[in-house]
Amino acid sequence: MSEHSNSAEARDLAYHLHSFTHLESLAEDGPLVLESGDGIYVTDNHGKRYIEGISGLWNIVVGFGEQRIAEAAFAQMKKLPAYHTFFGRTASPVIDLAERLIELAPVAMKRVYFVNSGSEANDTAIKMLWMLNKGAGKPDKRKIISRKSAYHGTTVASCSLNGKPYINCFGLPLKEILYADCPHYWRDGLPGECEEDYAGRLADNLEALIQAEGADTIAGFIAEPVMGAGGALVPPKGYFEKIEAVLRRHDIAIISDEVVCGFGRTGSMWGCETYNFRPDIICTSKCLTAGYFPMGAVLMSPEIDAQLMQAAEALGEFPHGFTTAGHPVGAAIALKTLELISEPDGMFDNLCKVAPHFQAGLQKFADHPLVGEARGVGLIGALEIVADKATKTPFAENHLIGEQVVRAAQKNGLILRPIGESVIFAPPFIITEAEIDDMFARTAKVLDEIEAIVEKDGLRAAAVTAAAE
Numbered sequence: 001m002s003e004h005s006n007s008a009e010a011r012d013l014a015y016h017l018h019s020f021t022h023l024e025s026l027a028e029d030g031p032l033v034l035e036s037g038d039g040i041y042v043t044d045n046h047g048k049r050y051i052e053g054i055s056g057l058w059n060i061v062v063g064f065g066e067q068r069i070a071e072a073a074f075a076q077m078k079k080l081p082a083y084h085t086f087f088g089r090t091a092s093p094v095i096d097l098a099e100r101l102i103e104l105a106p107v108a109m110k111r112v113y114f115v116n117s118g119s120e121a122n123d124t125a126i127k128m129l130w131m132l133n134k135g136a137g138k139p140d141k142r143k144i145i146s147r148k149s150a151y152h153g154t155t156v157a158s159c160s161l162n163g164k165p166y167i168n169c170f171g172l173p174l175k176e177i178l179y180a181d182c183p184h185y186w187r188d189g190l191p192g193e194c195e196e197d198y199a200g201r202l203a204d205n206l207e208a209l210i211q212a213e214g215a216d217t218i219a220g221f222i223a224e225p226v227m228g229a230g231g232a233l234v235p236p237k238g239y240f241e242k243i244e245a246v247l248r249r250h251d252i253a254i255i256s257d258e259v260v261c262g263f264g265r266t267g268s269m270w271g272c273e274t275y276n277f278r279p280d281i282i283c284t285s286k287c288l289t290a291g292y293f294p295m296g297a298v299l300m301s302p303e304i305d306a307q308l309m310q311a312a313e314a315l316g317e318f319p320h321g322f323t324t325a326g327h328p329v330g331a332a333i334a335l336k337t338l339e340l341i342s343e344p345d346g347m348f349d350n351l352c353k354v355a356p357h358f359q360a361g362l363q364k365f366a367d368h369p370l371v372g373e374a375r376g377v378g379l380i381g382a383l384e385i386v387a388d389k390a391t392k393t394p395f396a397e398n399h400l401i402g403e404q405v406v407r408a409a410q411k412n413g414l415i416l417r418p419i420g421e422s423v424i425f426a427p428p429f430i431i432t433e434a435e436i437d438d439m440f441a442r443t444a445k446v447l448d449e450i451e452a453i454v455e456k457d458g459l460r461a462a463a464v465t466a467a468a469e
C-alpha cells in the first residue's frame, strides 16, 4: 500500500467506508483503486492490469470501456438528461425499454415497474404483494418465504430476505420473513440420497413450513435461480419443479430474483428458464445496464398486474416511487446493453459458445487438495475450499482461506470474490477461451501458493483435529 499520507489509498482509508469489506485485510493491503478498463481487464492507479473475473459485482458483463453504451448515454444526456415517472410523466426510451423487457420476458408478463437497484426491485415486489392482498381483502397474507444463505439486497425489507446471520446486527429480519432450506446438495445431501430425492425432501420441508404458518398468511416465495452471494449455489436436479408445485398448490406467488441470473448468466436468457419454473414476478437489475448505470426493473404477470391495478384503483394510485427510477439515460443504456447482449452473434451467443470451456476448466480444479466442490452453470462458477476433501471439513473460520485465495489472486492480476469459503468466478460475457485459460492458469498458481502455506503452517491438520473434537 502507498505510504504517502495524501495518496489515494490513504485518503480512501481516512474518508471512505466500504461496503462488505473485511476491515483487517483492508487496513493491511489498502484499497484497490481502479483508473480504467478495457475488455475483461481493469487497470489500477499504479498501472497494474487485472482480469475482472467476477464482472465487478456480476454486472459489468459487456466488459469495460464499451463505447457503444457510452455513446448511447451521451446522446440521451444531450437530448433529455433526466426525468421521472411520477404523475403520468415519462420519457420515450423508458417506454421502449418497458416494451423490450416484456418481449424478452421468459413467460407472459404484462407490465414493468422501474427502480434503481436490485434491492429496490425486491422491496417493490414485496410492497406490491402486500398492497394487492390487502386490496383483495386478505390483509394477513403478508409473509414472504426466502431461503437460508439467500442474498436479496440491502434495504430494510430486502436485507431481511437475506438468510445470513449478519442481518441480526440490524435487528432484522422483519417479522413477516420466513426461511426455507438452502439447496446445496453437495453439502447437505444425506448419504445415499440422490439429487432428486434431496430436492423432494426440501419440497416436503417447504410444504411443512407452509402448513405450520398457514398458507393464507403467506404472500410470496422469493428465490435466485442460482444463489449468487450464497456461494454460486446451483440447485439440485428437479428442485424448482418440486418447489413450484408446492407453491402453486397453496396460491403463493413466486418472485424470481433474476438480479444476477437475468439476461444470460446461466446460459439461458433467464435463470428461471434454465431451471424450468414460472415466476409471477421477476426482479432484475445488474446486467440490465451492465453496471453502466444504476437501474432495476420489476416485471409483473397479467394476474399480478390485474390485482395490483384493482388495489391501486381503489386508492387512486400506486403510492410508491423513486425520484431517479425510470431514468431516460438509464433506459437508453439498458436498450443498448440488451441489444449488445441479445443480437445475433452478440454477447449472449459468445457466452453460450465459451461456457462449456469455462465449466470444463472449473472442473479441472475438482482434484486440487484445497477444493471440495467445483460447481457452476453457464458463465458462473465457484470453488468451495475445504481442509479435508473426504469429510468436507472446512478450514477454521479465522484462517480465512477463501479470503487468502482472493488476496493472492489479486497479487497475481486476477480479481475474484470470496463468499465464505468459496471463491467465485463470473467473468464478463465477452470473455474468450484464451482469456478463460489465462484466468484459470492464474487461479491454479494461486491455489498452489495457498496449499503450500496450508501445509507449512499445519492448517489442514488443525482443522481436522478441531472438527474431531
Ligand SMILES: Cc1ncc(COP(=O)(O)O)c(C=O)c1O
Residues within 6 Å of the ligand: 057, 116, 117, 118, 119, 120, 122, 151, 152, 153, 154, 224, 228, 229, 257, 258, 259, 260, 285, 286
Ligand atoms: C440476487 C441479488 N438480488 C438483489 C441484489 C441487490 O442488488 P443491489 O445491490 O443492486 O441493490 C443482489 C446484489 O448483489 C443480488 O445478488
